[in-house]
Amino acid sequence: MNFELTKEQAMIKKMVRDFAEEVIRPRAIEIDTKAEFPKDIFDQLGELGLMGIPFPGEYGGSGGDTLSYALAVEEIGRVCGSTGLSYAAAVSLGASPIYYFGTEEQKKEFLTPLAEGKALGAFGLTEPNAGSDAGGTKTTAVEDGDDYVINGEKCFITNASFAKTVIVTAVTGKNEKGKNIISAIIVPTDCEGIKITSNYDKMGVRGSDTAEIVLTNVRVPKKNLLGDPEKGFKQFLHTLDGGRISIAALGLGIAQGSLDKALTYAKERKQFGKPVSSFQAIQFKLADMSMEVELARNMVHKAAWLKDNHKPFSKEAAYAKLYATETAFRSANQAIQIHGGYGYMREYEVERYLRDAKLLEIGEGTSEVQRLVIARQLGC
Amino acid sequence: MNIFVLLKKTFDTEEKISVSNGQIEDDGAEFIINPYDEYAVEEAIVQRDAHGGEVTVVTIGDEDSEKQLRTALAMGADKAVLINTEDDLDEGDQFTTAKILEAFFEDKEPDLILAGNVAIDEASGQVGPRLAELLGIPYVTTITSLKIDGEKVNIEKDVEGDVEVIETSLPVLVTCQQGLNDPRYPSLPGIMKAKKKPLEELEIDDLDLDEDELEPKTKTTDIFLPPEKEAGRVLEGEIEEQVQELVSLLKNEAKVL
Numbered sequence: 163m164n165f166e167l168t169k170e171q172a173m174i175k176k177m178v179r180d181f182a183e184e185v186i187r188p189r190a191i192e193i194d195t196k197a198e199f200p201k202d203i204f205d206q207l208g209e210l211g212l213m214g215i216p217f218p219g220e221y222g223g224s225g226g227d228t229l230s231y232a233l234a235v236e237e238i239g240r241v242c243g244s245t246g247l248s249y250a251a252a253v254s255l256g257a258s259p260i261y262y263f264g265t266e267e268q269k270k271e272f273l274t275p276l277a278e279g280k281a282l283g284a285f286g287l288t289e290p291n292a293g294s295d296a297g298g299t300k301t302t303a304v305e306d307g308d309d310y311v312i313n314g315e316k317c318f319i320t321n322a323s324f325a326k327t328v329i330v331t332a333v334t335g336k337n338e339k340g341k342n343i344i345s346a347i348i349v350p351t352d353c354e355g356i357k358i359t360s361n362y363d364k365m366g367v368r369g370s371d372t373a374e375i376v377l378t379n380v381r382v383p384k385k386n387l388l389g390d391p392e393k394g395f396k397q398f399l400h401t402l403d404g405g406r407i408s409i410a411a412l413g414l415g416i417a418q419g420s421l422d423k424a425l426t427y428a429k430e431r432k433q434f435g436k437p438v439s440s441f442q443a444i445q446f447k448l449a450d451m452s453m454e455v456e457l458a459r460n461m462v463h464k465a466a467w468l469k470d471n472h473k474p475f476s477k478e479a480a481y482a483k484l485y486a487t488e489t490a491f492r493s494a495n496q497a498i499q500i501h502g503g504y505g506y507m508r509e510y511e512v513e514r515y516l517r518d519a520k521l522l523e524i525g526e527g528t529s530e531v532q533r534l535v536i537a538r539q540l541g542c
Numbered sequence: 543m544n545i546f547v548l549l550k551k552t553f554d555t556e557e558k559i560s561v562s563n564g565q566i567e568d569d570g571a572e573f574i575i576n577p578y579d580e581y582a583v584e585e586a587i588v589q590r591d592a593h594g595g596e597v598t599v600v601t602i603g604d605e606d607s608e609k610q611l612r613t614a615l616a617m618g619a620d621k622a623v624l625i626n627t628e629d630d631l632d633e634g635d636q637f638t639t640a641k642i643l644e645a646f647f648e649d650k651e652p653d654l655i656l657a658g659n660v661a662i663d664e665a666s667g668q669v670g671p672r673l674a675e676l677l678g679i680p681y682v683t684t685i686t687s688l689k690i691d692g693e694k695v696n697i698e699k700d701v702e703g704d705v706e707v708i709e710t711s712l713p714v715l716v717t718c719q720q721g722l723n724d725p726r727y728p729s730l731p732g733i734m735k736a737k738k739k740p741l742e743e744l745e746i747d748d749l750d751l752d753e754d755e756l757e758p759k760t761k762t763t764d765i766f767l768p769p770e771k772e773a774g775r776v777l778e779g780e781i782e783e784q785v786q787e788l789v790s791l792l793k794n795e796a797k798v799l
Binding site for chain 2: 169170172173174176177180181209210211215219224225
């Protein structure tokens with residue numbers, strides 16, 4: 163056993179923390195208030211090589227591991243949930259599927275600009291009536307000569323308004339049992355017939371772009387089909403497993419950020435002539451928060467380590483996602499409580515942490531779906 | 543151009559620092575590259591990119607100093623040298639450091655040596671100038687601009703808020719002041735490449751030095767934290783009474799009159 167980060171991992175963590183503190187933190191309140199996607203921050207993340215951490219250099223990546231990537235998500239999430247979510251979605255959902263399932267040609271053409279941070283990617287799975295229930299997918303892709311013609315509607319798609327490519331899931335046929343075959347197709351967003359709008363007024367992660375995509379007779383070449391059409395949707399469960407680690411890391415970041423804010427405030431705030439941190443009621447809250455944050459961190463790191471060592475990690479990724487995001491919500495909630503009335507004010511930022519954390523219990527598989535995944539792994 | 547950077551590992555003064563028995567507690571303290579040395583690393587990389595050559599970062603420290611050297615390599619330096627004195631020296635001062643560096647530079651032909659203006663821990667600002675004296679090369683401290691054209695060097699130096707413009711020639715040693723540049727973050731590819739870059743480890747034996755020659759010329763008698771600032775007092779009453787009270791307080795309590 164070895165719980166120490168490698169020198170590279172420690173350096174990456176420090177670099178991202180410095181960047182997050184100096185560049186992102188001063189803008190976090192504004193990003194939330196204006197609900198504006200901070201495109202310029204993503205350009206800088208790209209220049210630093212952060213958009214391509216888990217991809218090899220030949221595709222424009224940085225050749226890092228999943229753990230390094232999780233550290234980066236945590237450090238960004240610690241100061242800004244919006245930026246953290248868009249970052250995690252761009253890497254785990256927009257780019258990773260192309261790396262795992264793409265042909266050499268697809269990787270060169272579509273993954274490289276994403277890994278280099280020159281463009282953003284998105285993953286279009288969710289529909290008004292389908293999310294974790296992928297079988298409910300209504301979007302269709304019909305073969306026509308050398309093309310697919312895609313029709314359908316996607317909703318709640320992170321980063322889509324700023325994406326160069328969206329990986330769209332669609333029904334491409336039926337198998338011998340008469341069940342829908344669902345495939346994934348890389349769709350460049352400048353295709354004719356694609357309409358992307360982001361009119362959502364969200365509770366949290368307000369600076370992260372969330373969009374609706376309407377596809378009307380969108381033609382893409384058949385060679386844009388991603389992965390094995392026969393294996394259908396199953397291969398993408400792998401993508402979702404990986405994505406769960408990054409959402410867990412984001413939850414960890416928000417939980418840590420909440421703890422940091424609460425601890426600092428509790429030591430400064432004086433009531434009855436003493437810092438409130440000297441009262442047991444507050445101490446117990448801080449002790450619980452700190453313990454849960456560390457437990458969440460251990461689970462996130464373990465899931466990432468399993469993935470990096472090519473071991474099964476589905477169950478652990480679900481544990482991590484479930485526990486870290488619920489920890490984020492609890493920590494943010496307690497941080498507000500410790501701040502009292504001030505915590506209810508935007509200026510003190512902990513109310514934003516709570517609003518941001520709520521999304522993590524829903525997106526990329528709700529807490530309930532995580533419990534289902536775990537139960538299935540137990541053989542239920 | 544043969545460029546060297548003198549780098550020091552220091553306590554992160556934004557983290558909690560505790561002192562006991564006249565010593566700063568190492569356990570749990572966070573260490574960073576001395577912030578002024580980051581300007582030196584950045585400037586070295588900029589000058590190398592403009593004029594070609596190689597950047598070597600040198601530090602005197604212990605095994606853990608490798609972390610700061612790797613960070614400098616990740617920023618873009620080419621080589622690093624760790625002069626590890628952990629086993630050989632119990633204590634040292636600016637004299638010790640300059641002496642070791644003199645021996646290190648004996649067989650080098652530096653064109654440009656950059657250091658931080660001061661280290662944020664002890665803030666003596668002496669190592670750079672001492673080394674330049676020992677090597678017999680010119681030095682300029684607290685620089686805010688560096689332009690090199692052939693052998694000619696144009697420097698702007700911060701003099702308590704004013705600017706002094708200096709012309710000198712290579713080889714030269716400069717110490718870097720805030721405002722010189724904006725140090726880059728080490729990029730991800732930089733961090734990954736850093737582990738493959740050469741990092742040489744030397745001990746004082748390798749430099750033909752022995753402990754006696756390096757004995758410090760100064761003695762540290764105590765280290766203590768500044769006293770905690772107490773809340774101010776607002777005097778009340780008629781102006782005349784206030785003045786009288788103030789004078790009395792300055793005399794009797796603060797004992798400054």
